[in-house]
Amino acid sequence: MEVISITPRGYCKGVTKAIQAVKNAYYDPTTKKPIYVLGYIVHNKHVIHELEELGVITLDDRGDSRLALAESIESGTVVLSAHGTDPAVKLRLEEKGIPYIDATCEDVDRTFDLIKEYSNKGYTIFYIGKHKHPEAVAATSLCTDIHLIEQISDIPHTNEKPIFVTNQTTFSLFEIKEIIHSIIERYPNTLISEEICDATRLRQDAIIQANVNVDLCYIVGDPRSNNTKNLALISENITNTKTKLIETVADIDIADLIGVNRVSVSSGASTPSRLTKEVIDFLKNQKPLN
Numbered sequence: 001m002e003v004i005s006i007t008p009r010g011y012c013k014g015v016t017k018a019i020q021a022v023k024n025a026y027y028d029p030t031t032k033k034p035i036y037v038l039g040y041i042v043h044n045k046h047v048i049h050e051l052e053e054l055g056v057i058t059l060d061d062r063g064d065s066r067l068a069l070a071e072s073i074e075s076g077t078v079v080l081s082a083h084g085t086d087p088a089v090k091l092r093l094e095e096k097g098i099p100y101i102d103a104t105c106e107d108v109d110r111t112f113d114l115i116k117e118y119s120n121k122g123y124t125i126f127y128i129g130k131h132k133h134p135e136a137v138a139a140t141s142l143c144t145d146i147h148l149i150e151q152i153s154d155i156p157h158t159n160e161k162p163i164f165v166t167n168q169t170t171f172s173l174f175e176i177k178e179i180i181h182s183i184i185e186r187y188p189n190t191l192i193s194e195e196i197c198d199a200t201r202l203r204q205d206a207i208i209q210a211n212v213n214v215d216l217c218y219i220v221g222d223p224r225s226n227n228t229k230n231l232a233l234i235s236e237n238i239t240n241t242k243t244k245l246i247e248t249v250a251d252i253d254i255a256d257l258i259g260v261n262r263v264s265v266s267s268g269a270s271t272p273s274r275l276t277k278e279v280i281d282f283l284k285n286q287k288p289l290n
């Protein structure tokens, strides 16, 4: 079977930095233990399990808020995830005397700085992002006059204040175009700073370039990862290629390979490379099935 290994794929600089920050904290004898992570350090459960095996404690934020989780910690050190963190959480940790290491990606931080800058200048902020995603939760905690827009119907009717638009760094290049177009139609003088990060942009573009005459595309990653889900959606909807989002090689259904001669593989920015390599190696060893 012909296998196209799409590049770039896999870990981005922010994910690499965040995982390294946790490991450094764990191995540094001067860092207070235990090491906690509020929410997933990056959105991949295999990464979380590997860190748990070391002894790092991940506090899952799908139930309680990160503020509530911070409240439950009495000692040790906290690592804050690559997606950014509500300042109220940092403040609470400082009040409790719990040291923290902020592993927020610099691209996320740049977006947060823009939000604070334009909010201070008196703008209403439109933030294009996914409801409940930690980056969007942190971004919308930075000021009061901020509106989260996930789809066109979320665009609010607002007052006379000038509007500044920015976005979650892992948003889809295609979905954001439509939303920004609709915002401009309604508010022609809006100031826009589109902040999809280079890692997201390059991975999405690479799929579009690679998926030509491809029978099937596998995206390897965790369904909780926004950038992974976007890669699958772009493959399916923009390149019109049959697409499967899988977490590991064990998720490959042989029935999907019947009649497939050419298959492409990519992975989300938080997917360990060994998981993608296992998928590629498995497919390379498959004979075409009729």
Ligand code: SF4
Pocket: 012, 013, 014, 015, 082, 105, 106, 107, 108, 169, 170, 197, 198, 199, 200, 227, 269
């Ligand atoms: S996907 Fe982009 S913003 Fe998110 S951690 Fe990676 S480089 Fe940073």
